[in-house]
Amino acid sequence: MEVHRHLDEELDELRDSVLRLGGEAEVALRHAMHSLTQRDTTAAGEVLEHDDAIDDLEVEVDRQCIDIFALRQPAARDLRFVMSVAKIAPLLERIADHACNIARAAIDLSVEPEPKANLRLEQMGEIALSMLKGALDAFTAGDANAAREIIGRDKEINDLYNHIFRELITRISKEPETATRDARLLLVAKHLERIGDYVTDICELTVYMAEAAVIKHRHGKP
Amino acid sequence: MSTSTASMKPKFEIRSRTVAHSQSTKISVRNLIFYYGKNQALHDISLDLPEKMVTAFIGPSGCGKTTFLRTLNRMNDVIPGARVEGEVLIDNEDVYAPGADVVELRRKVGMVFQKSNPFPKSIFENVAYGLRINRLTSSKSELEARVEEALTNAALWTEVKDRLKSSALGLSGGQQQRLCIARALAIRPEVILMDEPASALDPIATSKIEELIFDLKKNYTIAIVTHNMQQAARVSDLTAFFLLGKLVEVNSTEKMFTAPDEKVTEDYITGRFG
Amino acid sequence: MTSLTALCTLVAVGTLAIILSYIAMRGISSLTFRFLVDTPKPVGEGGGIGNAIVGSAVLLLLSCIVGIPVGIATGVYLAEIGRDWFGNIVRFLIDTLTGVPSIVTGVFIYALIVLKMRHFSALAGGIALALIMIPIVARTTEEMIKLVPHSLREGAFALGAPQWRVTLGVVLPAAGSGIATGAMLAIARVSGETAPLLFTAFGSRFFPNGVTEPIASLTVQIYNYAISPYDEWHAQAWAATLVLMSLILSINLAVRFLTRKRF
Numbered sequence: 001m002e003v004h005r006h007l008d009e010e011l012d013e014l015r016d017s018v019l020r021l022g023g024e025a026e027v028a029l030r031h032a033m034h035s036l037t038q039r040d041t042t043a044a045g046e047v048l049e050h051d052d053a054i055d056d057l058e059v060e061v062d063r064q065c066i067d068i069f070a071l072r073q074p075a076a077r078d079l080r081f082v083m084s085v086a087k088i089a090p091l092l093e094r095i096a097d098h099a100c101n102i103a104r105a106a107i108d109l110s111v112e113p114e115p116k117a118n119l120r121l122e123q124m125g126e127i128a129l130s131m132l133k134g135a136l137d138a139f140t141a142g143d144a145n146a147a148r149e150i151i152g153r154d155k156e157i158n159d160l161y162n163h164i165f166r167e168l169i170t171r172i173s174k175e176p177e178t179a180t181r182d183a184r185l186l187l188v189a190k191h192l193e194r195i196g197d198y199v200t201d202i203c204e205l206t207v208y209m210a211e212a213a214v215i216k217h218r219h220g221k222p
Numbered sequence: 223m224s225t226s227t228a229s230m231k232p233k234f235e236i237r238s239r240t241v242a243h244s245q246s247t248k249i250s251v252r253n254l255i256f257y258y259g260k261n262q263a264l265h266d267i268s269l270d271l272p273e274k275m276v277t278a279f280i281g282p283s284g285c286g287k288t289t290f291l292r293t294l295n296r297m298n299d300v301i302p303g304a305r306v307e308g309e310v311l312i313d314n315e316d317v318y319a320p321g322a323d324v325v326e327l328r329r330k331v332g333m334v335f336q337k338s339n340p341f342p343k344s345i346f347e348n349v350a351y352g353l354r355i356n357r358l359t360s361s362k363s364e365l366e367a368r369v370e371e372a373l374t375n376a377a378l379w380t381e382v383k384d385r386l387k388s389s390a391l392g393l394s395g396g397q398q399q400r401l402c403i404a405r406a407l408a409i410r411p412e413v414i415l416m417d418e419p420a421s422a423l424d425p426i427a428t429s430k431i432e433e434l435i436f437d438l439k440k441n442y443t444i445a446i447v448t449h450n451m452q453q454a455a456r457v458s459d460l461t462a463f464f465l466l467g468k469l470v471e472v473n474s475t476e477k478m479f480t481a482p483d484e485k486v487t488e489d490y491i492t493g494r495f496g
Numbered sequence: 497m498t499s500l501t502a503l504c505t506l507v508a509v510g511t512l513a514i515i516l517s518y519i520a521m522r523g524i525s526s527l528t529f530r531f532l533v534d535t536p537k538p539v540g541e542g543g544g545i546g547n548a549i550v551g552s553a554v555l556l557l558l559s560c561i562v563g564i565p566v567g568i569a570t571g572v573y574l575a576e577i578g579r580d581w582f583g584n585i586v587r588f589l590i591d592t593l594t595g596v597p598s599i600v601t602g603v604f605i606y607a608l609i610v611l612k613m614r615h616f617s618a619l620a621g622g623i624a625l626a627l628i629m630i631p632i633v634a635r636t637t638e639e640m641i642k643l644v645p646h647s648l649r650e651g652a653f654a655l656g657a658p659q660w661r662v663t664l665g666v667v668l669p670a671a672g673s674g675i676a677t678g679a680m681l682a683i684a685r686v687s688g689e690t691a692p693l694l695f696t697a698f699g700s701r702f703f704p705n706g707v708t709e710p711i712a713s714l715t716v717q718i719y720n721y722a723i724s725p726y727d728e729w730h731a732q733a734w735a736a737t738l739v740l741m742s743l744i745l746s747i748n749l750a751v752r753f754l755t756r757k758r759f
Contacts, residue, residue: 005493073452075479075491212481297654325656333654339647342670352655355665402651409655 007072011081014064015140018085018092021057022136025092028054028099029132029195033125036106036188039114047103054096061089084209088139091198095132098191098198105188112181119167119185124160124192127153131199138203144210147203157196164189248273248413248443249294250311256289259303263289267308267469269462271413276435276444278458278475280451282495286467287447291415294445295331296324312413329356332406336418338398340390340405345382348390348401349373352409368408376404377434396427403434414438416446420453432457451491455479463487516741523738526731532739536701536717539726545736547703551618551712552687552743554704555697558622559686563629564679568668570630571637571675576663587638594631601627602692610696618704618711621697625689629682636678640671673756680751687744690715714740 028047035044065086068074074082131150138146168186172179204216249271256264264286271277279287289298296317298304309316317327329352340348349369352358359365369386373379378400382393390401399419406414416435420428435457438444448454454461455475462472463482471478471487482488489495530544537543574587605624610616644667652662668675693699698710699720714736721733 007493075451075455076482076488078492079480295654297650300650300653325658328654328656333650335647335650335654337647339645339651341648341651341666351652351665355655355657355661405651405655 007068007074007078010064010068010072011078014061014068014082014085017057017061017064018089019136019140021054021061021089021092022132022139024050024054024057025096025099026129026132026136028096029102029125029129032099032102032106033122033129035103036109037122037125039106039110041107041110044103044106044110048100051096051100054093058089058093061085065089080209080212084139084205087205088202091202095195095198098195101191102188105184105191109181109184112184113178115178115181115185119164120160121164121185121189121192124157124164124189127157127160128192128195128199131157131196135199135202135206139206139209142206142210144207144213147206147210151200151203154196154200157193161189161193246273247271248312249445250309250314251294252309252311254290254293254306254308254310256286256293256298256307257303257305258301263467264293265467269469269472271443271445272460273443274439274441275459276439276446276457277460277462278454279445279447279462279464280449280454280490281464281470282490283449284466285464287464288417289467290464291417291445291447294413294415295328295333297333299324325356329409330411331413331415332409332411333415334399334402334406334417334419337422338395338402340393340398340401342389342391344387345390345393345401346386349404349408352405356409358409372404372408373401375407375438376400377430377437378404394427396423396430399423399427399431400434403431407438411442413443413445416444418447418449421449428453451479463490465490519734519738519741522731523734523736526735527738531732531735535703539728543732545714545717545732545739547700548712548714548717548736549739549743551697551700551704552714552740554618554707554711555621555625555693555713556683556687558618558707559625559629560679560683562623563626563682563686564633566626567630567633567679567682568637568675570634571678572641572663572668574634574638575641576659576667590631590634593627594635597691598628598689599691599694602695605692606695613708615708616696616698616710618697618707618709621693621711621713622707624692624696625686628686628689628692632682632685633675633678636681637671637675640674640678641667643674644670676751676754680748683747683751684744687740687747688715690719694719714743 028050031043031047034040035042035047065082068082072078131153134146134150138144138150165186168182168189172182175182201216207213207215247270251267251269251271254264254267255262267290279291281287292298293306294310294312294317298306306318308318310318312327312330316322317324341351343351346369349372350365353365353368359368370379370383373382378397381397382401390398393401399422403414403419420431423431432453435444435446439459446454446458458475460472461475461478463470463478463484465486471482471484473482478487479491482491528544530542532544532549533546534542534544535547536545570586570590574583574590577583578586602624605620605627609620609623613620648666648670649662652666657665693713693716697713697716699716700710700712702712704711718733718736718740721729721736724730
């Protein structure tokens with residue numbers, strides 16, 4: 001008895017927009033991490049230049065959401081979908097912002113000597129990227145279980161952050177001449193940890209959208 | 223006792239959008255079955271209407287929501303071939319019990335119809351009709367006071383107080399409908415049944431009626447049939463979805479419009495119905 | 497098309513106008529005050545139709561008292577309750593009664609009442625006229641009541657009114673002007689009846705003295721004068737006709753005025 005509705009087209013357009021935004025955030029993060037680990041300032045520069053376009057995309061998603069609310073009065077599943085998208089868009093935009101911050105740090109770090117021991121920052125970046133990709137896939141499919149799994153992985157990032165924090169504090173105290181560089185690296189780790197939190201928020205919204213269950217603010221108990 | 227699928231007592235929480243209220247039940251319908259001759263119009267309906275709150279009945283055309291509404295004040299009695307099984311308990315008394323007083327029932331349970339139907343009398347006489355025939359007042363001044371009270375409660379007093387003796391048919395559509403509400407309110411019912419009360423009105427008149435419903439529910443239990451889902455969302459605390467003579471789902475209105483339990487309910491609410 | 501219908505209208509209205517003006521022309525000369533208040537006198541002595549006017553009024557009143565309530569009640573029964581086989585029989589009988597020639601009604605009442613009472617009376621005349629009125633009033637009442645929208649009744653039921661109150665207090669007033677029109681039609685119809693009165697009220701030369709006596713009426717008086725061989729009485733017949741037409745016209749106007757739409 002499914003009837004094709006004009007609203008379905010608009011919802012599909014909205015989904016496309018937010019997924020485009022998500023894709024841009026993914027690319028920004030990947031390029032930012034690449035510019036950091038490969039000391040590629042050109043790539044970093046591109047990430048920074050592209051950020052305006054990402055901001056515009058978020059505003060566009062905002063507009064689409066408010067139009068649907070005002071003109072279509074969506075209900076039930078549709079309502080939860082549009083509401084979730086309206087909340088996910090700014091989260092993606094902030095993830096892209098943090099990617100920019102990482103790119104800026106990459107530019108600053110390119111003139112600093114390379115760190116000696118492996119910090120596992122690259123590993124942290126990989127986890128963040130994979131979580132982001134997984135979250136976007138779960139959202140597209142409306143898969144609440146996949147979303148819950150990804151929330152579980154946030155612990156990995158948090159643990160890694162704590163490890164890197166301790167490691168860098170030790171290095172700063174032991175080798176004060178490279179303190180500036182190590183401080184910058186610490187901030188990069190912080191950005192990645194924040195990205196992990198945002199991805200968790202996106203997954204919680206996916207669960208709400210699919211199941212109408214509100215699981216946020218439960219401190220990691222999905 | 224019945225094990226029908228529709229919830230008997232609301233299991234969900236009705237959030238405090240409405241002011242502090244008791245969640246006591248005013249009307250309790252148990253296994254209601256209704257026939258028009260050989261045609262079964264209602265199938266085993268069980269539903270509780272909480273006191274001093276607004277319950278909306280929604281569903282596509284022909285789903286039985288109006289038929290169900292009319293069983294609550296036995297207005298279907300006048301239809302030849304109408305047959306009822308089951309119970310309708312108002313304040314724990316079955317209105318279909320043999321020997322039940324239908325006149326008393328209709329004094330307790332008032333009704334407002336889809337198309338306003340004022341009597342071809344003056345405004346005053348329209349509102350006074352119920353008071354007169356039920357002999358509810360004992361003096362002219364008491365009658366006048368009750369008429370004024372009813373018109374005030376129906377948000378119509380200021381508009382008509384200077385022309386109470388003029389014909390009711392000279393009022394606009396929205397005013398006539400409020401007059402019909404005043405007429406129902408005059409006999410101080412406890413329940414008000416409304417059958418698509420605003421469907422024949424323009425948007426401004428409609429919103430006046432909806433605002434009135436908000437005020438009325440402080441003192442009256444209200445059941446409203448509406449085909450306009452946004453209206454149900456705006457005015458009701460509880461929503462019941464009917465389909466093909468069956469009660470599919472009943473939920474708090476917030477839940478019904480954000481996350482209904484049944485897929486068919488969601489399809490109806492989101493307009494995916496054929 | 498318009499001109500054709502206009503032509504027909506002209507014919508209909510024109511005929512009525514011609515009749516009325518001819519009557520007026522012929523009758524006006526004999527219309528004096530004395531004519532209106534005197535009883536009939538032998539030829540050559542003048543006289544008038546005073547008692548006939550009063551008599552017609554009495555007969556009309558009697559027939560209304562009996563005929564209109566019975567007619568309305570029958571109409572209410574047919575509209576509100578008589579939808580079963582019995583109601584259909586009643587409806588059929590009422591329709592048949594409409595077609596009974598009025599002289600037959602007169603003869604029937606003659607056998608039923610006049611013979612039993614052993615003399616003519618106003619009562620018998622009134623009842624005969626009522627019998628003619630009843631089917632007209634009943635059918636009109638039924639139709640007018642059926643026109644009252646069901647929603648009006650529902651509104652009254654929903655306020656706790658029992659069936660009889662709904663019928664009496666809401667339906668009848670709503671159908672009021674239509675019912676009154678039916679009654680008016682019936683009154684106009686019986687005002688012009690002559691044949692039934694011949695066997696029941698019979699006629700009289702005196703003012704009425706109780707309803708169990710024979711009584712004069714305009715129609716019978718006109719009949720008597722018209723078939724007489726006297727010119728003077730012919731002139732009086734024209735004048736009486738003028739009076740009768742005027743009275744019927746007045747009744748029509750009065751009822752129209754009284755039942756004008758206020759609600």
